[in-house]
Amino acid sequence: MIVLKYLFNALIFPGALFTILAGFLLSGLDRKVIARMQRRIGPPLAQPVYDFFKLAGKENIVPAAANVTAYKLAPVLSFVSLAFIMVFIPIFSFSAFSSKADLIVILYLITIPGVALIIGGSASGSPYGAIGISREMVTMMSYELPFVLVLLAVAKKAGGDQLVFSLKEIGEWQAVNGSMLLHWSMIPAALAMLLVIPAEVGTQPFDVAEAETEICEGPLCEYSGAPLAVFKLSTCMKMFIMTGLFTAMFLGGIRTGFAGTDAILFVLICCVVTILCITTIHAITARLRIQHLFQFYWTYVTLLALVSLVLVWFGL
């Protein structure tokens, strides 16, 4: 019975299927809203779904220079790790699986899609892929530092004396003491997290690794057909997971009492966060150079996260 329950959690709700659907919604909304911001009509809301199924129906060319096993397994690795992260993120009062160290598990799992991209890019044997993966590595290094600091600040705030890495306990703490965002000392950390999300997802100003106009989408350059579809799907899922993590960490105090309404509210808040940190930043900025991205994250964003951490450490 318990096995069935976990299987259901991993495959349907809140695992793979739910994440995919919500990811498609967020991604479609992102493209629609950015079009409206540029005074265009924009693609239909279901455009990511069309893109995914079109790619799935296309021919899959494996380059002769590629390492076939790694080339084909990289997208699967990316998908599986993302499908499992959502199990650890509580949807307000509903939490499918809770351990003592949710945040640490998530921190590890969320780097796997980036690593999968690096594996896939290097396995494709393309020089564009080589440039792309070196940029992807630098990007990962840049946002990991502020990301870890934000997680530490949240863990310290919820724990008081010791660090609490369980998202369920963090949620319960917020239900009692009000959402993290209502505590002024956490606002810099929330801002830092909002700036980490677009880099993690890989959207406009921070998409140096997949710059299609410079390096032909870098690691994805040689991918076609179904593996490309899975990579594009991973991006959509990442969008939902990162905004979901933000919601769970900073807005977790909201309770409606029912799992169904909770889930709907959760997705709605994720939509708002997506528009705030992904779409708006995308619409008003141009792509950064890799050294500027590194500088930006290790100075401003790290500083924001650090301010919160220090304030929390002094008990504010």
Added chain:
Amino acid sequence: MFENLIKKSAMKSPWLFHINAGSCNGCDIEIVAVTTTLYDAERFGFKLVGSPRHADIVVVSGPVTMQSKERLIRTLAQVPEPKCVVSIGSCPQSGNVFKGSYAIDGPLEKYVHVDVAVAGCAPKPQAIMEGLYEAAQILEEKREMIRKAKKGVKGSGVIEVPAAAGTAQVSAAAAPASTAAPESTEAAPEAFAAAEPAAAAAVESTEKEVASK
């Protein structure tokens, strides 16, 4: 299971890859104009992509110069099936103002079957949009053909490149500003195309192996 959805998606999300085969840049600017705010090709799902491996529709502009010829053939071979080729402007059809030059080796039909040809010098964005939209419909037909061919000759490993019902012509009538287009030369490449697709297809499939190495 998802057959219907894939079928519907095939024409709803055509991604474009643009090859400049020696164009004077006039057509390229118009292609970019199609994706801008005013014409907004994204509402039909069109998107310019950076790699030929991601493309569904290959947009070719320019008269095919000697320098670009080899790159053109290799790039076309890298595009996964089903794919469509759309030629933009009068240059790929006839050579236009460059006709007779020692530096060009056109028309485009010599190398690949052109599904939609948009005439004009340069064609208006509206005309380009209509051509691209037509290509998206052809894309769906081609997918169906490939699927049937695969079912029919299982295991032979050879997919015949299906030629669509004939090169569709988007007339320059939608673009009155571009009457400079040499209409009379349009018939010649038409005849060319009828004779060549088999040869072009052969070149393509051999090039696919070469390119992937």
